[in-house]
Amino acid sequence: MSSATTSLSQAQVRELRARLLSERRRIQTEHETDVERERAIAPGEAGDVVDRAESDRERQELLSAAEDELARIGLIDEALSRLRAGIYGRCLADGEPIPFARLRVVPWACYCTEHQEQWEAEHCVTTTWSPAQVST
Ligand SMILES: [Zn+2]
Numbered sequence: 001m002s003s004a005t006t007s008l009s010q011a012q013v014r015e016l017r018a019r020l021l022s023e024r025r026r027i028q029t030e031h032e033t034d035v036e037r038e039r040a041i042a043p044g045e046a047g048d049v050v051d052r053a054e055s056d057r058e059r060q061e062l063l064s065a066a067e068d069e070l071a072r073i074g075l076i077d078e079a080l081s082r083l084r085a086g087i088y089g090r091c092l093a094d095g096e097p098i099p100f101a102r103l104r105v106v107p108w109a110c111y112c113t114e115h116q117e118q119w120e121a122e123h124c125v126t127t128t129w130s131p132a133q134v135s136t
């Protein structure tokens with residue numbers, strides 16, 4: 001820790017950019033797969049009611065996963081444009097540096113912990129999704 005107003009070192013920025021780009025590729029692939037799978041399930045196909053309910057449910061799940069993936073790609077693109085603009089790694093609400101440890105887990109984070117919690121409360125969401133490496 002060099003000073004209280006640490007901004008990210010160039011090496012850290014490089015690491016986070018690499019993470020953002022690889023995560024974007026991974027999600028893009030996942031998204032395409034989900035869209036294809038959703039299309040492959042023909043709606044209203046013959047079969048009993050249970051089958052249809054089952055495939056409807058599966059389509060809904062795929063659709064919401066696909067939406068979620070698009071939202072994540074959007075967040076990653078925003079993070080990448082903040083990187084280009086040189087304002088990456090700072091809270092959008094108060095300009096406080098976002099800790100590197102947090103950015104490593106959520107490289108597209110745009111709020112410090114405090115404001116992220118506030119944002120989640122306002123939007124009635126919790127960020128349940130996170131990069132694959134933090135699964136337990
Ligand atoms: Zn903040």
